Structure formats: structure tokens, C-alpha cells
Amino acid sequence: MITREDVEHVAVLSQMKLKEQDYILFTKQLEEMLKFVEKLKEVNTDDIEPTASVIPLKNVVREDIMAASFDRDIALMNAPDKDFGHFKIPKIME
């Protein structure tokens, strides 16, 4: 059962400001998602190992060898704001 408090909690974690009608909509939608998971749980998985990845590969690594980095101008190209070669961001602590 998804409650309004659950949606409020998720909204805080997602840093989203929700409107009143969003709470009603998202409560309903999240509830539907949970129902879908409940449906999946009906499948018998007794003989299945817990699976973290379905990619049939292991130990994919690279050697510790330097590769080219971006020019700084390119790295900062899409930044909404910048200063002294840094990304510039608004006030963090309210």
C-alpha cells in the first residue's frame, strides 16, 4: 500500500516539488507498479539463483593506462554557468 507519506519521501529524495494533484496521481501510479511486482512474485523462482546481472560476461577490466581527457572548454561547454574554469552552481544550503 502506497501512502501519501511514501510519495512525499520519494519526492524529497528526488528533490522534486510536487503539486497537490501530483500526489494523487503518483500515489495511484506507484500503487499500480507495486501490484505489477506482486504479479511477478507469483512466478516460482525456487530453483533460480539470485541474479544481479543478465550479461553473460565477467571480469571486464582495463589496464591502468592514461587516455585523453576533455579540453576544459569542452568539459564546461554545456554548463548552465561557469567561472574560473569551474562549474558554477547556486546556493547549496538553504
Next chain:
Amino acid sequence: MSKYETIIGLEVHVQLKTATKLFCGCSTKFGAEANTHTCPVCLGLPGALPVLNKKAVNLAILTGLALKFKINEFARFDRKNYFYPDLPKGYQISQKDKPFCEHGKLEITIDGVKKEIGITRAHLEEDAGKLLHSGSSGQIGDAEESLVDLNRTCVPLLEIVSEPDLRSPAEAFEYLGALKSILQYIGVSDCDMEKGSLRCDANISLRPFGQKEFNPKVEIKNVNSFKNVKDALEYETARQTQCLDSGEKTFQETRLFSAEKGTTTAMRAKEESNDYRYFPEPDLVVNHITKEMIEEIKKTLVELPAVRRSRFVTAYGLPEYDAGVLTASKAFADYFEVCAGLNKNYKAISNLIMGDLMGFLKAAGKDISDSPVKPENLVKLVKLIDTNIISSKIAKVVFEDMFKESADPEDVVKAKGLVQITDEGAVGKIIDKVLLENPAIVAEYKSGKDKVIGNLVGKVMKESAGKASPGLVNKILKEKLSN
């Protein structure tokens, strides 16, 4: 005696010594211009895919072996989700359920007693970026805006989490020293706190003796030296004691340590964000650590400090104390062994290193690797003393020149005419002069005050500018006084 037992656990982050980042080929070099070591992967650009650095994995496993960890056969990465401006992807790639190393241990010595501290786990994760806050204080709370440098994002960190086995700030201090020593010995990290390659968060709670369960723990952040960790923990012990004494409940919180004030203060940040919604990282595959891989890495394991320390006692006959001081740093232990290969008066070498060399290096702010006194010259000095060419008192003067001018001690002794006076006649003449000038002290000695002889020896040494052989001075002085 306190009514409460102190419970401490430490989380140490060490930067592993790789040339490139954990998941991309950008450089990890410290001090580069802002945002010049970045690429699509460490900037978190859409579609960029991480590829694991093999060296970082090897260093993690090497650390695991040195700290007697169980190396997990299967290790996996997970996403730790949270929003913060130094984390461009909105999640940190870390390890939750399947870290590389679990159940390690580290032995510390506290008041001469050995104690084993459990280490819960060691896992690999990526570092976050660096924030600079505007405003004169540079503090986040006063800043209208902040600047972000992402050079450090994705730099490989090994987080080493201890069990809550530490029972005092002093034990925590010992643990950190022992841990750092091992990490430097095996060469996995520089452990340079000033450059951020070793960081430490401390968890502490108090409970009445006899109580089984732990009280809520306080996490202390922002501590930038081992001494400060100790100070912060001592402050917290006192603060929590006061809380419990007055019947207040302590609660789980994060506090920041201020080195200037020596106090901790509660962080204002909301505690709700402690919900990281970990899930397996879909962009990386599982790591299967085979026995063969572990054996291969084991070959690179060097002699660890505790073993070397015992060997210094048995092989060189050094006192436990000397062995401990010399082997705490691999560089000093190596230096000693180079010297020991050249001269067999091990205790004299140890004395010169621990007394003169360490003192001068510390005063000059120099590292042993930059020591102006090379082992060959230190050993020459030992020989000059052992063959009675100079006294150990004059050796101090010679050492100063050896350090300041990188000089050869034999040259210093020659140039300054510091050769010890071992001629009985010459020493006798100096003694006669001193006895003549100090009839009062001589009378005191003859009336039975044996101790005043020290005074006379001092005067003779001074008269000879420190060059008279002290053994000879004692001998002749006694002879002359008993006449």
C-alpha cells in the same frame, strides 16, 4: 573512572595509487587545473559507460591480503543514489553486499598490550568532486554560490570499515597509525591526509559498563589528521558522558569537528537523505576473483611492519622500542637496513637515526627520502665514534654539518680539527689546569662528596672544547684526585 564504556568504529577512505581513475582513463594526479582531468564517464554524461581499472582491483585485493581479509570469490558494484553537486551522475558507484574484502583484522599495541581489532570490510568506490564555496568564510552555510571541480570524481577509493572494537580515543589513534603503516608498506596508497588520499570518519557512542546493546552512534566528519581524530573523540566522550549523566538520551547524528575550537557541532543537514536505494550497477559485470589471481597478487606482498619489527629485534638485537620506531615507516626501516648492511654496530645506527636524523628531518620538514645524510655517511660517523676518533658529544656537532651541508663526516672532522684527544699526557695537562682553578670542588670531593666529580669532568670537557676522550678524562681525573 568513568561509568561508561566508549565504543568507537572508524571508516577510513584511502586513495589507491593508480595512474588513472576507477572507471575511465583520466589521470588521478593531484593538483591539476580544475576540470582538466575529465571525460564523458567521470562527468556522468548520458550514455558513457564505466570500465573497471584492473590495477585498482589488484590493490584492493593486496590490501585485503595484508589485513588478513577473506577475499570474496564474487564481488559486485552497486549504485548508491543521492543528489549532491559534487556527484554528477546522481549516484556513486560503490559496493554494498559483495565487497572485495570481508572480515579482516589488525593488531594494535596499547600500553604494551596487544589487541586485535576486527575490520568489517574493505570495498572499492569512486570519489566525488571538489566544491569551493564563495564568501569570505569559505563555509557552505555562508555561500551564495559554489564552484565545482570534477577532477577528483571517479578517483579510486578503498573504504576500510572497522568493527566497533575500539575502546578509547587512544586505541583509535593507534589503529590509524598501524593501518597507515601497513598501507604504505604495501604501496597501495600515499596516505597523505593533506592531499586527501587518506580520510577518516569516526563513529562513537557510550554505554554503561555491563550494558549489552549499543547506544545510538554519533558520526564525526571533517577530521583531517590522526591527532584531530583523537581530539574529536575525546571531546565527544566528554560531551556524551555529560549527556548521559544528566539523563538525556543521545541520538544518531552527524557532527562536524572544528580543529580550532576543539569541539564538534551538529550538522544542519536533514537526516532523511539516508536512503540510498542501492541496487546492482547494471553497467558493470561481476568480478570473479579466482585462487590463481589471489596467488599472483600474493607474490607482490612485502614483509609487513609487525613481522619486520620482530625481525629487527631478533636479527639486529635492537630493543622493542627501537624496532617499533624504525619499522613504523617503511622508508626509515629501509634506511636502517642499508646502514646495517655497512656496519654491524646496529644499536649505534639506531640511536643516530632515532635521535639525530629524525630530529633534524622533522625540524627541516624533510622526508627521509630527501635526507641530506646518506646511509654511507651515517655509517662513517658510527665508525668515527667506535674507533675513538671523535667522542659521541662531538658527533652531535659533526652531524649538524652532515645534515646542513650534506657533508662527509671524515671531512668535517679534518676541516674543523675535531679529532678526539686520546693522549694521556695531553688530557692530564688539561685536568691539572682545571684542578688548579677549582680548589673548592676538589676539597668537596676529598671530603667525601663523590658526585662533584661530574662537575669536574664537565669543566675538563669544556676546556678541551669537547675533544677530550670522556673515558680517559674519568680515569685520569680519579687517579689524580686519589693522590
